[in-house]
Amino acid sequence: MKLTKSFNRSLWVFHLNTGSCNGCEIEIVATITPHYDPERFGIKLVGSPKHADVLLVTGPVTKMMAPKVRRVYEQVPDPKLVMCIGSCGQSGGVFYDSYNLDGPIDQVIPVDVYVPGCPPRPEAIIYGVVKAWEKLERLEAAQ
Amino acid sequence: MNGDTTKKSTPYTVPIGPVHPALKEPVMFNFLMEGEVVKSVDFAPGNVHRGIEWMGMRRNPVQIVHLTDRICGICGIVHSLSFARAVEQIAEIEVPPRADYIRTILHELERMQSHLLWAGVAAHELGFDSLLFLTWRVREQSMDLIENLTGNRVNYGIVQIGGVRRDISNDQILLIEQGLAYYRGLLDQMKTVFLDDSTIRMRCRGHGLLSYRDAQLLCAIGPTARASGLAMDVRHDYPYCAYGDLDVQPVLPPQEFGGPQGDVYDRIIVRLLEIAQSIDIIQQCLDSMPAGEVLWEKKLPKLLSILKKAHGEAIGRVEAPRGECMHYVRMDGNDAPATWKVKASTYSNLMSWIPMLKGEQLADVPIIVASIDPCMSCTDRVTIIRNGSADDLTKEDLTQLSREKTRRFSRC
Numbered sequence: 277m278k279l280t281k282s283f284n285r286s287l288w289v290f291h292l293n294t295g296s297c298n299g300c301e302i303e304i305v306a307t308i309t310p311h312y313d314p315e316r317f318g319i320k321l322v323g324s325p326k327h328a329d330v331l332l333v334t335g336p337v338t339k340m341m342a343p344k345v346r347r348v349y350e351q352v353p354d355p356k357l358v359m360c361i362g363s364c365g366q367s368g369g370v371f372y373d374s375y376n377l378d379g380p381i382d383q384v385i386p387v388d389v390y391v392p393g394c395p396p397r398p399e400a401i402i403y404g405v406v407k408a409w410e411k412l413e414r415l416e417a418a419q
Numbered sequence: 420m421n422g423d424t425t426k427k428s429t430p431y432t433v434p435i436g437p438v439h440p441a442l443k444e445p446v447m448f449n450f451l452m453e454g455e456v457v458k459s460v461d462f463a464p465g466n467v468h469r470g471i472e473w474m475g476m477r478r479n480p481v482q483i484v485h486l487t488d489r490i491c492g493i494c495g496i497v498h499s500l501s502f503a504r505a506v507e508q509i510a511e512i513e514v515p516p517r518a519d520y521i522r523t524i525l526h527e528l529e530r531m532q533s534h535l536l537w538a539g540v541a542a543h544e545l546g547f548d549s550l551l552f553l554t555w556r557v558r559e560q561s562m563d564l565i566e567n568l569t570g571n572r573v574n575y576g577i578v579q580i581g582g583v584r585r586d587i588s589n590d591q592i593l594l595i596e597q598g599l600a601y602y603r604g605l606l607d608q609m610k611t612v613f614l615d616d617s618t619i620r621m622r623c624r625g626h627g628l629l630s631y632r633d634a635q636l637l638c639a640i641g642p643t644a645r646a647s648g649l650a651m652d653v654r655h656d657y658p659y660c661a662y663g664d665l666d667v668q669p670v671l672p673p674q675e676f677g678g679p680q681g682d683v684y685d686r687i688i689v690r691l692l693e694i695a696q697s698i699d700i701i702q703q704c705l706d707s708m709p710a711g712e713v714l715w716e717k718k719l720p721k722l723l724s725i726l727k728k729a730h731g732e733a734i735g736r737v738e739a740p741r742g743e744c745m746h747y748v749r750m751d752g753n754d755a756p757a758t759w760k761v762k763a764s765t766y767s768n769l770m771s772w773i774p775m776l777k778g779e780q781l782a783d784v785p786i787i788v789a790s791i792d793p794c795m796s797c798t799d800r801v802t803i804i805r806n807g808s809a810d811d812l813t814k815e816d817l818t819q820l821s822r823e824k825t826r827r828f829s830r831c
Binding site: 292293294295296297298299300301302303305306309310311335336338340341344348364369370371373374375376377394395397 | 437438443444445465466467468469470471473474477485486489490491492493495536539551552555556558559562572573574794796
């Protein structure tokens with residue numbers, strides 16, 4: 277699988293909420309607004325998983341959302357990366373003992389980059405995207 | 420030919436969600452459409468149910484305060500405050516006046532950032548992304564201020580049973596005043612951008628109507644109810660924290676904009692005016708801030724042992740940015756509360772979607788849905804599962820359940 281040239285320059289991101297408290301959502305939207313402005317690097321949110329390179333997943337994955345998460349993951353075209361934003365997607369966070377969770381996220385779909393924090397700061401999310409980029413470059417170099 | 424005509428006029432269903440770019444949170448809508456016009460609408464929440472109340476009944480109140488922060492990331496202080504107020508009433512804890520004032524200041528700062536956030540989302544739903552970016556850029560000022568005061572941008576963790584965990588220093592008061600001056604200068608610009616724009620007026624005026632009567636019948640609350648002309652505000656009707664000392668009136672759409680009509684435009688007006696009101700309230704708090712302690716009991720083990728002995732039940736009511744938020748807590752001498760029930764503001768406002776969306780065009784659906792500022796993570800508390808499948812409850816069933824529950828509560 278060869279990565280296209282345009283992929284080196286811009287990352288399009290689809291955001292998927294799997295039962296999060298909205299804390300990570302507002303930080304993700306805050307990240308794409310002019311105060312932090314990652315769009316100068318070509319990073320932008322898109323409306324469909326079919327247009328996306330990166331899937332940002334937030335939340336602890338409730339039982340009702342788990343099949344939908346898998347479906348969205350399958351709709352993202354290859355090569356793709358999954359970023360898990362927030363502590364509850366990594367370990368359950370404060371919701372660790374809930375009866376209604378199928379998560380953490382890596383139990384449902386494979387995750388490439390973890391951004392910890394409850395919620396992570398916009399700077400941390402941008403740092404996570406940079407890490408995702410580096411991983412894609414490594415993938416490309418290996419081919 | 421005849422067959423074709425019947426085919427065109429036959430109502431068809433458009434499902435939207437639970438994952439959809441117009442929705443920030445997972446919720447499922449089913450629209451019955453005739454052409455471009457919505458004939459009827461049904462929605463299915465429940466995707467964000469995490470069982471928070473169940474978890475809370477296994478933790479002690481000091482731990483639950485941090486869990487309540489995570490009910491909803493936008494109304495961080497609202498849930499922790501109303502839970503803390505319920506527990507304080509049960510254990511008869513008297514919150515120091517300075518803590519009450521600090522709570523009020525943070526409560527209003529949160530309202531400002533939440534309304535700015537909403538204004539941005541509304542602009543985005545209308546297709547004005549430049550306006551989204553403008554409002555979110557100015558919102559960062561309030562986020563910086565909140566971070567300076569609490570240590571966190573979101574999920575502040577500032578409220579503690581019996582007070583707040585951090586005091587506000589004199590330097591920070593200066594910072595707050597600078598922030599208020601910034602927003603005062605900005606408000607006129609925001610009003611011009613939102614209210615003088617003919618496109619926004621055309622998209623919002625007369626759309627998503629919720630009449631005064633419907634708002635009453637469906638128990639709408641908060642800015643949604645006030646935009647329909649219902650003068651209700653917990654801060655005014657049942658003052659808590661420092662609101663009793665302050666001058667707070669419910670904000671209704673003013674006569675210069677034609678008085679309350681209950682459409683999307685009125686909801687924008689109410690929220691913009693409430694930002695101005697919040698600035699005013701914070702200024703009043705700063706002017707009359709009392710000195711003293713900020714915590715009723717600093718030693719956590721002592722506080723926990725007092726809470727463990729507490730018996731009784733109470734309701735904590737708070738006016739969230741979206742409307743009244745209510746926490747019912749019953750303690751029976753154990754570490755964890757015996758009952759904990761959360762009624763978030765969106766829960767009361769959801770039903771107003773049905774009259775609002777009826778007869779509207781599909782293209783107006785995103786802004787009308789956004790106009791009540793829905794928050795699913797606040798709302799998804801209970802999922803009814805019978806015989807292994809989620810049940811759809813009819814309105815009669817819900818009324819019946821609601822009556823049963825009122826009877827149950829009145830018995831305890």
